[in-house]
Amino acid sequence: MAFSRLRRVDARDLSCYIIATFGDNLSNAFDMTISKEEILAAFQFRHACKEFDSEKRISAEDFDFILETARLSPCSFGLEPWKFLIVQNQQLRERLRAHCWGAQKQLPSASHVIVGLQRTPLTLRYDSPHVQEFMRQVQNFPEDVIELRLGFLETFQREDFDLLGSERHLLDWAGKQTYIPLANMMTAAALIGVDSCPVEGFSLAKLTQALADDFGVDPQIWRPTYLLCLGYRKQPPSRPKTRQSMAAITEWFD
Numbered sequence: 001m002a003f004s005r006l007r008r009v010d011a012r013d014l015s016c017y018i019i020a021t022f023g024d025n026l027s028n029a030f031d032m033t034i035s036k037e038e039i040l041a042a043f044q045f046r047h048a049c050k051e052f053d054s055e056k057r058i059s060a061e062d063f064d065f066i067l068e069t070a071r072l073s074p075c076s077f078g079l080e081p082w083k084f085l086i087v088q089n090q091q092l093r094e095r096l097r098a099h100c101w102g103a104q105k106q107l108p109s110a111s112h113v114i115v116g117l118q119r120t121p122l123t124l125r126y127d128s129p130h131v132q133e134f135m136r137q138v139q140n141f142p143e144d145v146i147e148l149r150l151g152f153l154e155t156f157q158r159e160d161f162d163l164l165g166s167e168r169h170l171l172d173w174a175g176k177q178t179y180i181p182l183a184n185m186m187t188a189a190a191l192i193g194v195d196s197c198p199v200e201g202f203s204l205a206k207l208t209q210a211l212a213d214d215f216g217v218d219p220q221i222w223r224p225t226y227l228l229c230l231g232y233r234k235q236p237p238s239r240p241k242t243r244q245s246m247a248a249i250t251e252w253f254d
């Protein structure tokens with residue numbers, strides 16, 4: 001199958017390919033050489049892996065490639081309300097495991113474990129110093145553009161999406177953004193033959209506390225959104241993939 005060829009492509013090949021294709025000019029359309037069949041094969045290959053082969057490790061290069069797809073992910077207003085902790089220390093993984101009913105086998109066996117954090121409302125409101133600084137330092141906007149964009153952001157948060165009524169609204173908004181890198185990492189991993197398991201099976205309050213106590217994560221600024229365990233499957237999936245039909249999930253208006 002075409003996909004077996006794709007799995008041998010490592011991150012360096014892919015990035016060389018991208019540089020060769022784009023050169024210094026990223027404005028041209030992407031010259032897609034991965035076939036649709038190969039991409040869909042990767043989507044079929046990806047499943048929520050319940051236990052990894054603890055003998056097999058993802059190479060540093062492949063893991064960097066996966067992380068890079070998180071870094072390049074899009075988000076609302078480009079504010080990147082996320083951070084990723086990579087937890088390789090087994091004792092620290094055990095601390096996480098104590099609160100993660102959904103990753104009992106995955107946490108100790110995974111080659112790499114990522115804790116996805118999202119920003120709290122304190123640093124995401126239109127009037128927070130962080131947002132201003134971010135526009136200045138990361139997005140490189142000049143002062144007049146920053147003023148304009150902060151105005152748009154206020155209207156968006158206050159009126160369009162009604163996000164300022166309660167903390168929960170902004171939390172949910174940041175969470176939605178933070179799931180985009182999760183999806184991209186899982187797809188990127190599958191494209192190079194790496195298995196994954198996303199994890200929401202945890203007590204939010206207890207995990208937040210553990211991250212504060214054992215990882216020095218300030219809960220005023222960060223809150224856990226998910227874990228992502230990555231590695232190589234110990235055995236094949238226990239059951240075939242189930243999904244609704246296309247007809248059941250789509251409605252066309254021509």
Ligand SMILES: Cc1cc2nc3c(=O)[nH]c(=O)nc-3n(C[C@H](O)[C@H](O)[C@H](O)COP(=O)(O)O)c2cc1C
Nearest residue numbers: 046047048050102103197198199200201202226241
């Ligand atoms: C946000 C999210 C959280 C999830 N949390 C868990 C979890 O805690 N433990 C687990 O084993 N699987 C978890 N899953 C995996 C889902 O159960 C799985 O993706 C779904 O049943 C579809 O199966 P498939 O991914 O194998 O196609 C999670 C999936 C997502 C997207």
